[in-house]
Amino acid sequence: MGESKPAQGRSIRSLPLVLAVVAGVMVTAFAGAALLPDGSSGSAAADLTDEFVGAYPATTPATGEVVEVLLQTQIAAIDVVETGATAVWTYNGQVPGPEIRVRLGDTVRATLVNGLPESTTIHWHGVRVPNDMDGVPAVNQEPVEPGEAFVYEFTPTDAGTFWYHSHTRGSEQLERGLYGSLIVEEPEPFGYSQDVTWMIDDWLLEADGRLVEQFRQPHDVTHNGRWGNIVTANARLDTVLRAAPGERIRLRLVNASNARTYAPDFGALDVDVIAVDGMLVGAPFDASGFVLAPGSRIDVDLVVPAADEPAVVFDNFNGEGFAIGSIISEGDPIATSQFPVPTNPAVPDWTGAVDADADHSYVVSLGRAGDGWPQWRFNGDAFPDGEPMALTEGEFNKIQILNDSQVLHPIHLHGQFFKVVTRNGVSVDEDFFRDTVLLMPGETIEIGLVALDAGTWALHCHIQEHADAGMMTTFTVGA
Numbered sequence: 001m002g003e004s005k006p007a008q009g010r011s012i013r014s015l016p017l018v019l020a021v022v023a024g025v026m027v028t029a030f031a032g033a034a035l036l037p038d039g040s041s042g043s044a045a046a047d048l049t050d051e052f053v054g055a056y057p058a059t060t061p062a063t064g065e066v067v068e069v070l071l072q073t074q075i076a077a078i079d080v081v082e083t084g085a086t087a088v089w090t091y092n093g094q095v096p097g098p099e100i101r102v103r104l105g106d107t108v109r110a111t112l113v114n115g116l117p118e119s120t121t122i123h124w125h126g127v128r129v130p131n132d133m134d135g136v137p138a139v140n141q142e143p144v145e146p147g148e149a150f151v152y153e154f155t156p157t158d159a160g161t162f163w164y165h166s167h168t169r170g171s172e173q174l175e176r177g178l179y180g181s182l183i184v185e186e187p188e189p190f191g192y193s194q195d196v197t198w199m200i201d202d203w204l205l206e207a208d209g210r211l212v213e214q215f216r217q218p219h220d221v222t223h224n225g226r227w228g229n230i231v232t233a234n235a236r237l238d239t240v241l242r243a244a245p246g247e248r249i250r251l252r253l254v255n256a257s258n259a260r261t262y263a264p265d266f267g268a269l270d271v272d273v274i275a276v277d278g279m280l281v282g283a284p285f286d287a288s289g290f291v292l293a294p295g296s297r298i299d300v301d302l303v304v305p306a307a308d309e310p311a312v313v314f315d316n317f318n319g320e321g322f323a324i325g326s327i328i329s330e331g332d333p334i335a336t337s338q339f340p341v342p343t344n345p346a347v348p349d350w351t352g353a354v355d356a357d358a359d360h361s362y363v364v365s366l367g368r369a370g371d372g373w374p375q376w377r378f379n380g381d382a383f384p385d386g387e388p389m390a391l392t393e394g395e396f397n398k399i400q401i402l403n404d405s406q407v408l409h410p411i412h413l414h415g416q417f418f419k420v421v422t423r424n425g426v427s428v429d430e431d432f433f434r435d436t437v438l439l440m441p442g443e444t445i446e447i448g449l450v451a452l453d454a455g456t457w458a459l460h461c462h463i464q465e466h467a468d469a470g471m472m473t474t475f476t477v478g479a
């Protein structure tokens with residue numbers, strides 16, 4: 001353990017929230033006195049910024065504790081199916097990579113040592129990190145070449161369920177197994193008897209267990225990416241959560257798939273979502289039917305009932321009915337721990353954002369590169385072409401995204417959380433933040449956010465085959 005290095009720009013990045021508070025006080029003080037002839041206050045954006053105050057912090061002080069992690073990329077073999085071993089690319093010889101667990105305020109110092117035959121980088125999905133720690137080649141850092149090392153150091157700003165994965169040629173590197181979870185625990189535990197992570201992934205395997213090694217097939221690129229023929233939790237087909245009747249459990253589900261979307265079905269179990277994409281929700285809601293797009297997470301709160309049969313958690317997104325994992329109730333019943341479901345009451349309402357003008361807009365479309373290869377584009381440009389979108393730091397921004405295609409696109413913003421405010425022009429009242437949102441074919445959505453974290457960040461489709469075919473752009477926050 002050692003001294004933590006303060007993250008760059010911390011003091012600068014705390015300013016916008018202070019300004020927002022001041023602006024909020026002024027708006028409140030003059031409410032009613034500044035109405036325009038049309039009845040509006042003329043300060044809709046300021047009101048929306050004001051609603052955000054207190055939703056999550058601009059910064060979190062470091063405790064000084066440093067958690068050192070070595071992440072060595074290497075080729076290994078694991079047993080996914082019984083018919084034969086699967087050669088995979090791993091962090092430290094395992095899939096998922098080691099679960100990194102820290103307490104809020106702890107500093108993560110992760111040393112990537114690249115033992116692969118090609119370059120790689122690590123992205124800390126959903127974690128608000130200093131910009132140069134975000135892991136995107138050509139945006140945040142140089143690629144880490146074979147035999148080289150890179151030290152990632154950051155103090156997570158938020159508690160919650162996050163994950164790390166390769167952000168280099170993800171259509172192959174993620175698919176081969178380069179992912180793991182990063183759990184940031186709250187300063188005081190809530191009182192769950194078990195806290196369990198299931199990283200959900202699908203694999204496209206030959207009958208003998210070998211990975212199908214044709215990546216970026218044109219059909220996958222132009223459709224919904226590469227979907228596998230088996231579904232695993234923590235790279236196993238037989239993942240089981242064993243608990244006594246009455247146990248109250250926090251189960252964290254991470255969609256680590258390249259492309260497949262899930263809708264976890266808990267059957268007869270009574271399951272509440274308490275967090276989405278790492279962040280606590282404003283109020284818990286029934287988990288059934290929640291759509292878990294690639295990159296996304298949900299944390300659920302469940303009480304294990306007395307039961308003779310395992311409760312199987314199925315994927316119910318497209319009717320294939322893959323089992324994800326199961327929960328086995330065994331042993332003597334215990335008294336269920338009683339505590340209020342954790343929430344974040346400060347999630348902004350932002351239903352008024354339906355009337356705000358979009359500050360920026362994107363159209364997503366499929367085209368062809370000069371060599372005929374399929375190419376995904378934001379506003380006609382495939383990465384690295386295109387100008388960065390400039391967001392106003394510390395103020396409400398509304399972004400419209402139109403999916404002008406017939407396939408799914410889970411859109412992920414780096415370094416920020418946002419709320420979905422409209423779908424196809426209709427106001428949406430989701431009582432939680434996201435870092436990834438699924439666009440259905442032909443759909444137009446609008447998201448709102450107050451950008452607190454300065455720098456140039458990636459915005460891309462989390463279907464890896466789409467991202468690697470150009471479906472990425474950048475945006476800037478602050479100077």
Ligand SMILES: [Cu+2]
Nearest residue numbers: 409461463466
């Ligand atoms: Cu996409």
